[in-house]
Amino acid sequence: xxxxxxTIGERLKEIRATRNLTLEDISKLTDVSKPMxxxxxxxQSSPTITTLxxxxxGLKVPLSLLLEELEDECSVVDTRSKDAxxxxxxxxxxxxxxxxxxxxxxxxxYIEFDPGCHHPSERHLDGVEEYVFxxxxxxxxxxxKKKIVLKExxxxxxxxxxxxxxxxxxxxxxxxxxxxxxxRT
Numbered sequence: 001x002x003x004x005x006x007t008i009g010e011r012l013k014e015i016r017a018t019r020n021l022t023l024e025d026i027s028k029l030t031d032v033s034k035p036m037x038x039x040x041x042x043x044q045s046s047p048t049i050t051t052l053x054x055x056x057x058g059l060k061v062p063l064s065l066l067l068e069e070l071e072d073e074c075s076v077v078d079t080r081s082k083d084a085x086x087x088x089x090x091x092x093x094x095x096x097x098x099x100x101x102x103x104x105x106x107x108x109x110y111i112e113f114d115p116g117c118h119h120p121s122e123r124h125l126d127g128v129e130e131y132v133f134x135x136x137x138x139x140x141x142x143x144x145k146k147k148i149v150l151k152e153x154x155x156x157x158x159x160x161x162x163x164x165x166x167x168x169x170x171x172x173x174x175x176x177x178x179x180x181x182x183x184r185t
Contacts, residue, residue, distance in 0.1 A: 006043040008052070011066045013041045015059055030058030065103070079110035091117035092166075097177070105182040112175050113139065113168035124160040127183030132156045132166075137174030140167040 016026055023041075027034040032054050039045035040055075047055070056063040077097050084093040091114040100107040113119070124130075132141065133155045141148045144162035158164065160180070168174045 008047060008066050009041045009043040012037070012055065015061065015065075016041075019059075026055075026059070030054045032058075088117050088119055090114075091168075092119050094178075100182075105184055107180050109178045109180075110175070111166075111178055112173060113137075113166060114173055115168055115171050117168045117174075118165065119167070120163070120165040121160075123162055124180075125183070126161045128160045129181045130158055130160040130164070131177075131179040131181075133177040133179075135175045135177065137168065137172045138170050139174045139176060140169050141165070142167065 012026075015021075016023070021029075023034045023037045026032070026037055030037075032051055036045060036047075036051070037055075040047050040051075052063060052066055056066060075098075079095050079097050084095050086093055093112045095110045096107065097110050098106070098108040132139070132150065134150045134152055136152060138152070139150045141150060141156055141158075142163075142165045143156075143158045144164070148156060150156055166176075
């Protein structure tokens with residue numbers, strides 16, 4: 001784990017680069033001097049909580065975002081190395097590949113459905129979308145009373161603010177990836 005001063009500087013620099021802002025632009029938005037912002041970015045100054053609040057409010061980001069360490073450029077995950085969420089008397093096993101990430105507003109699951117599995121899902125909030133990618137087998141999806149049969153290598157995208165269910169009515173196991181996107185609040 002690196003020092004909080006370096007983390008804050010890296011996060012500030014990342015936000016500035018993402019938004020294509022100069023230090024002068026950020027200074028105007030936050031009422032923090034340009035030299036101070038430069039020192040923070042370089043890890044040469046440890047900002048007070050008051051200064052951090054000014055930066056967070058001016059950039060309209062959560063304060064905690066400035067304190068989070070940057071992630072590696074890439075992450076390799078063994079889908080089955082995670083603890084499974086087991087439902088439907090063990091007939092459904094969902095492995096969180098990438099748990100919910102508030103920066104990206106997405107979570108991704110690797111899910112196995114045994115033959116005969118029926119998994120109903122409650123409505124999600126307005127704006128939530130789901131993507132289902134069938135890797136192996138077949139899956140019947142019911143989305144707002146409409147039945148859709150997905151075969152291997154097929155995918156479905158739907159607004160998830162309606163009742164939906166995942167059904168393996170077939171003799172073979174079914175494996176899918178499920179991506180859930182949440183609206184920005």
